[in-house]
Amino acid sequence: MRPTGRYVVSFVVAVAVSFGLCGSAMSMTAAEILKRVSGRYDKLMSSVRDMQIDQKMIIVQGGQAVTSTVKTMRKGEKYRVEMTSLDNAGGGQMPKMTTVVVFDGKETWTVSPFVGKRRVKQSNVKNATPRIKWSDKLKDRVRLVGKEKVGGREAWVIDVKQAGPDDESLPFSKVWVDVK
Secondary structure, three states: OOOOHHHHHHHHHHHHHHHHHHHHHHOOOHHHHHHHHHHHHHHHHHHOOEEEEEEEEEEEEOOEEEEEEEEEEEEOOEEEEEEEEOOOHHHHOOOOEEEEEEEOOOOEEEEEOOOEEEEOOHHHHHHHOOOOOHHHHHOOOEEEEEEEEEOOEEEEEEEEOOOOOOOOOOOOOEEEEEOO
C-alpha cells in the first residue's frame, strides 16, 4: 500500500514538531541554566536563616577515587562545614579524616588532622565560605552537553572548562542541574 499525500504530510509535520520540541529543550544555554539556578539560590538564601546541606562527593584523581561527605550548617551569618573523607582513600587503607571549617560571624577557623586548629587569613576567607556564588565564577566556562538521569530525576549536564594559569581554578569539571 502506497502512502498517500495526507500520510506523508502528517509524518513531515510530526517530525518537524519533534525536532522543534527537542530544539527548544536544548536551546537553553549552560549560562542561561546557571543564571536560573543562581536566581533560585539567591531567593532561597534571602528567605532561609537556618539550614543544613548534606552532600556526597566522589573525587577522582590519578585513577584513585575518594568518597567524601560534606555537611554544611548555617545559622544566620554563622556556619560550620564538616568534610569527612571516607575509608576508600588509599585503597581502603586510610582511616576516615574530618576537617571542620567554622565561621563565628567575625573569624574563620579550620580544624584538620594535618594542620590542627588554625585561623584563616581574611584574604582567604572569601574562598572558604559556603556563600560563594559558583555561578558567578562559571559564566564563560560552561557548555551544555546533554541530559542524564541523576537519582531518578532528569538533569542537565554542564561541562566546566578549567581555568588557565592566571584564573582561579574550580574544584569540579562537571555540574548536573535538575531540569525542574
